Amino acid sequence: MNFTLKIWRQKDSASKGELTTYYTSDITSDMSFLEVLDKLNQELIKRGDDPVAFDHDCREGICGSCGMYINGRSHGPQRGGASCQLHMRSFKDGETIVVEPFRAKGFPIIKDLVVDRSAFDRIMQAGGFVSVDTGGTPDANAIPIPKKIADVAMNAASCIGCGACVAACKNSSAMLFVAAKVSQLALLPQGQTERKERVIAMLAQMDKEGFGSCTNTYSCEAECPKEISVTHIARMNREYLKAVLS
Amino acid sequence: MKLDAQIPEGPIEKKWDLHKFNLKLVNPANKRKYHIIVVGTGLAGASAAASLAELGYKVTAISYHESPRRAHSIAAQGGINAPKNYPNDGDSIYRLFYDTVKGGDYRAREANVYRLAQVSNSIIDQCVAQGVPFARDYGGLLDNRSFGGAQVSRTFYARGQTGQQLLLGAYSALSRQIGLGAVKFYGRRDVLDIIVADGQARGVVTRNMVTGLLETYTGDAVILATGGYGNAYYLSTNAKQSNASAIWRAHKKGAYFANACFTQIHPTCIPVSSDHQSKLTLMSESLRNDGRIWVPKKQGDARDPRQIPEDERDYYLERLYPSFGNLVPRDVASRRAKEACDRGRGVGPTKLAVYLDFADTIKRNGRDWIVQKYDNLFDMYQRITDENAFEKPMRIFPAVHYTMGGLWVDYNLMSTIPGLFVLGEANFSDHGANRLGASALMQGLADGYFIIPYTIGDYLARTKFTPMKEDHPAVVDTLSAVDNTIQKLVAVQGNQSVDQLHRKLGRIMWEFVGMSRNAAGLKKGQGEIRKLREEFWKDVKLPGTALEFNQELEKAWRVADFMELAELMATDALHREESCGGHFREEHQTDENEAKRNDKKFSYVAAWEFKGVGTPPKLHKEPLKFEYVTPSQRSYK
Amino acid sequence: MGTLLQFYTSSVGKKLAVGLTGLFLCSFLVVHLGINLFLFAGDGGESYNMYAEFMATNPLIKMLEVVLVVGFLLHIFTSVILWFKNRSARPERYAMYDAAASSELSSRVTLLTGSVVFMFLVIHLRTFWFGSRYGNEAGYTMYQLVMRAFGNPVYDLLYITSFVILGYHLRHGFQSAFQTFGINNSRYTRLIELIAAIFWLVVPILFAAIPLYFLRMHYMTGGIV
Structure with missing residues (x-):
């Protein structure tokens, strides 16, 4: 060829x-x-x-x-x-x-084709974690998680942080990337304690990095190499609304 | 220098606890006065950097990746072992310890392996607490699957992306510490040398890969968690950037290199298809749980596999190893695949492949069941080969995957350079001559989360440090040596690209230091490596300058180091006159073509001391004592 | 107030504002249509005129009108701000950008369709709202105003086109608002799609039927009011 x-x-x-x-x-x-x-x-x-x-x-x-x-x-x-x-x-x-x-x-x-995606790291640093230090954690099976929930969380967690969502979006929005992490941790019991702070902090950092906002064209889902669903964005919006209103 | 592994006294199940008690502690208020430099932010590096920062140490983490999340730990598919015994199938710490020592063909240190098995349960707890979405059963509890070399189900997994999920867990912990300012992360920095001052590892020299400027970072201790050196073979399942430069430079500065020849060739990879192939893709070994490996009985049988009747197929692993069947350890499965192909029974266009057939499982459990379990693997296979494994058996062939060898470390994970600690695949410590599946993730995280946080404190508490400044002769000298080498590389202006030379090295390594080795071949290989190294320094061609973003220069530095390391691998393989695990010497095999160890002569760790490029290294032996698992001829029959 | 401001300054907050105001405007659309449907009553405009009178004079409605205007302005203002912000998020454009491969056209042109609807709105207000509120020189009833306006085929074409475009605006906008509110899961998706179809399909068709109805009447009666 x-x-x-x-x-x-x-x-x-x-x-x-x-x-x-x-x-x-x-x-x-x-x-x-x-x-x-x-x-x-x-x-x-x-x-x-x-x-x-x-x-x-x-x-x-x-x-x-x-x-x-x-x-x-x-x-x-x-x-x-x-x-x-x-x-x-x-x-x-x-x-x-x-x-x-x-x-x-x-x-x-x-x-050339190399870009700096460290903005994603800074978004993660703002709240993409569960604040748990090494050691002193309970037995893994002490927290049962329904298979269905674990599966949806895993779908979100499969994000590879490549930035295809941002690149495809006409607004250069990073919502799918941020939502994948917010959604994963909002679904799991481990993420509950910091649920509100997390979504507010990660979205604030996202805005600060200069990404655009979501206009629900769903290009991100279509171009995501892991086919992460925009329902996670919906969940993040809900999380945000709840976090701000309560 | 006599090798002292610092193995604690006492019965094996008490060693680690006693040792922890005896380790000196750093007062919480003093921890922030110590500065630790962590090189590499994969599973071992990220977990170490995060855990140390949580304890209060000042941590600098350095990676050649733009982000810690890109480390190659992310590509591990299958799972992570822990003897939680959730399935109630008789697992225990002792059994995991036993399986790992046996799987490693009795060339690992018992005390280390026992500790690994001991802390592995805590890893699962830790990761679940971080929000790692491990697979669960319908009751909401964690699911397990079985892996090669074990007869119990102890492997925790997250679809076919376990490495990714564990790395993202460690990355999230690290991100938290970066966000808190406790860790400073420097990405796109290539560590090109180790700064050793007054006999202590005190820092590193890096090249900023964006600007090309050289930088130095100094502290009180250096942790190398830089992964393995499988890319010495050019084609491997390692990521394209995976390299040995940091550990090799450390070796040249005095760290002994152990068991360099112990390379794992993974049995289930997608076969090479063309000369342009840039890397090999692994299919998780978990596939062997449900796929049956076979070749046609007839040589050169080119029929569509579906047309070959049952009685003309040879399910050779099931035939040779009735009790383990398709789940024999990796080294055995790989060697038998090579043997089948050597005998002209290989399949596919290159005849360098065997079938991995799911037809029976699909018939038994249905297609959906497979999709549930292996989803992305079948997808990946189709993407690469354009073949649907639901309809046609997969073609697989062994490929270089993991290096059990690495820098020699004692029980505290410290190398022979004081203050230089080595974690994960970069060290040699736990897998002996062959690593069992789902053990790499376990070791990386064990080292990072649960071992180094204890042992490094002991070193720091016991050691007197003089302040390090930018103008310390060790810093200045190392920096200028690195600069000189870069200038030398750029100045060659030859005719061959780095990749061309790297491919040549790979071919030599695969042919002479590959899956099966013999004395004549190894000697020939050594000679060819030396010749190629000279050729490299005379004929390598680099575009651009050193003071810019220059990926060819990055590769050149790494390949230059591989050229030296490769010779050590051959030397080590030549000296080890026995077959064990991934190291198969044709001269040493049983009547049934199994690896034949020589425990009398070779029950030791071969730790090599660098004596100069082209000068034979000096061998130091750390004898291996087996007090709990009696070495025997490994049998998986 | 601080929370509200923080909320509105965030990108998600702005999106929520656009969605909320959008749905509010949709509800207005239903009320408007409800009254308009009396045009079809066949009573010579008697009931329609009555409602028009009610809408024009009731003080509560007048207050709601202010809310409606604020809703409109907020919807437009926020959308425009977002548009500029989103444009600035990609300073250098792609040489080749195949957006159609990954998204619906309707989702990418809401600002454009919204602008067209806005221009229509201005004309529409001039023709009808102004007439109903401040009377007209000839002293026509609202029904007569409608009849006269829709007797003009050019005006009808403009009116119908605008509703097609409004439909297209809502084709994306309606379900998008629910996504923004975080209501997007398999349980409600079908229901939302169904309601969305009422808004982007049924409502515009009914609105568009009005000029056609009067155009037909115009030609059948020879244009006599």
């Missing part, structure tokens, strides 16, 4: 970037999208050019490092997968593929 790649190149956060066109050939359909970038980079290095910088690590869709906006969509034209899980069989031979970084005020670009 052959492809034309239009890739966003930007030297650093201070520079202006632009789409640059590259041609790749001898691609097989079972190659992953990142392997195509690997191959392109090998060619660029050979030529003495600067290879395309992109974040990646586990390459099995769980670390959340990779995140690219491929042909106008977070993680490209697949459902329920990260960029590293995108295989070239998802594209037509000869297609032009546009690759951009995740764009949001809360995700400043570091270089």
Whole structure:
């Protein structure tokens, strides 16, 4: 297979970037999208050019490092997968593929396709935890949790923090990311004591980081590699309402 | 220097308690005067950093990831062991201890393993308290499943994403401490060397991966929790950035490296499909609970597996090991798969694969049951191979997965450099020659949550520290040495990319220091590694400069270290004239092709002292005493 | 007050304000439609005029009118603030943005559809509300005003188009409000969808039926009032 790649190149956060066109050939359909970038980079290095910088690590869709906006969509034209899980069989031979970084005020670009997602960490630091120190915890089975609840909590907890939700949202809203954590801990008995403070603090930090607000387009759910449901956003809204009103 | 493992006296079940009592304590008010540097924020690092900060220590956590949540612990699928005995199937701390020592083929330290089994129950309690959503049964209590090398169900899990959930638990604890200001986190920093001053580990030199600037961080003790070195093989299930640089640099500064050749080849990975393959993907070994492994009896049988009748299939694990069947330990399952392929019975386009078949389970329990249990794994398989494992058996092949070897540590998890502690996969301590499934998460968290918080206090309380300043000769020298090496790397301007050279290293390692080894091959391998190392330093090509975001430079530094470590792996494998666990020497096998240990000669930990690149390292032996589990020929029949 | 301010300054709080005011405006829509339906009574506008008179003069209704205006303004003002904030959350746009692959058009154009509805509202108020409140030169009854206005096919087209767009606005807006209130789970989803369909489909159709009714009457009676 052959492809034309239009890739966003930007030297650093201070520079202006632009789409640059590259041609790749001898691609097989079972190659992953990142392997195509690997191959392109090998060619660029050979030529003495600067290879395309992109974040990646586990390459099995769980670390959340990779995140690219491929042909106008977070993680490209697949459902329920990260960029590293995108295989070239998802594209037509000869297609032009546009690759951009995740764009949001809360995700400043570091270089090329690499963005700074530390805003997510700061949101977590604001309240995405149960305040329990190491040791002195009760026996694990002392807190029974109905399977149904545990399953829904697990759905929320499966968030990989990649930022696809922010990237896909027309408002660059981080609501799905924040809601996944708020919802997980609101569902579980362990999260009850700090329930109110948590949702208020995490949302305040989210606003502070410059993310937009949710207008319920549900793009986030559609583009989430873990297919996390927007019902978690509804739950967070409810949590927030309850927290503010009581 | 004589190796002293600091194993406490007393009966095994009392050792840890007695030891804890004997450890010196740091007064709560004094804790904030001590500054601990934690390198790596995976399970071990994040749990250690959080727990130490909770105690009141000043903690600096450093990671090459942008966020602690990206550490490769996150990719562990299957589960975490703890002998809670919730299923009432006869489990106990002693049984987990026994299974782990046996599973490790009697090359682990009994006292360490016992302690690991002891604290593992607390890990589950801790994680549940943090809100980790472990799988539950309909009564709302925690569910368990079974794993290779055990005949009880003691594995706690969160779908196929247990590592993720545990890491996010530790990450949340760490985030809380960062938010409170008790931990300072520095992301996108590559630790390139360890600062050792007056014989004590006092800090690290890092490269800011965004700006390229070199920085130093100093404190009173350094914890390395940087994971394993499986990427020496290029293709492995490790994450692309996983590397050995921090532990290797520590080794070069005086920390002994133990059992470097003990590498785990995981049996259930998705086979390699093309030359462009950048990494291998693991399918959780929990699949072996319900999948049956087989190959066609006939060599080169290329029929669709569904067309091959039952009597023409060889369920070789069930045939060879009737009592454990498909649940034999990883090393055994991997070796038998390789053997089947070596005999021309491999399947798939490359003939380097065996079948893992779920047809019987689907018939028995229905498709939904499988979806409930393995959901994302079947999905993942389909995504990569474009094949539906509900309809056609999976193809699997062994791949490098975990390194049991690592920096030598004593019972307190301290290396041979005072003040340098090593946790998790980065140390050698608990898994012997083979790690059982669901034990890596257990060890990482045990080290971080429940061991280091005690043992590091003892070191701090006993040690006198001189203040460290930026201009201390140790800081200045280490910094300039790092700078020189970077300049050297950038200046080579050769013709081959880092990846090209890394692939070459991988091929040498897989061929000569891979799943089965022999003296001739290992010697040849050593020679080739040396040659390749020279080639690397003459011909590596790096784009850009050192003072910018430069991923090729990051890789080059790591591969340069792998080139040295690889030779040690071969040296260690060559010296160990026996087969044990993941280390299989063709010269040493039983009539039934099982690993044959030589307890008389090799019942020791091989701890290597660095003597210079290209100079043979010096071997130090820590004898292993087995007072509770009598070494025997491992049998899973 | 502090809580309320904190609430409104947060992004979720603003969203809740938009949703609440939106639903409030929906309730107004129902009342308005209820009265309008008397246009179909076939009594020459007698009952309609009576209600119109009541609405124009009752002091309680006048007070509610103020609340309604505040509701409108809050809805519009907050939506516009959010729109600007949301735009600034992505300073550099994508070169290629395939929003259609992940979301409904109706959900992405609420500000646009809302603006159209607002413009219609201004015209609508000028034609009817002004006439009912301050009388008109010719001394027409409300019913006569309606008949005359809808006798004009251009005005009818504008009116009907506006209701199609209002329907589209509510297509997203109604269920979105419930999502914002946190009511989105399988138990209520069907019910909400059903009620939403009343608002985005039935209500606009009934409103749109009025001009058609009068247009038909206009042509059948030869345009004589």
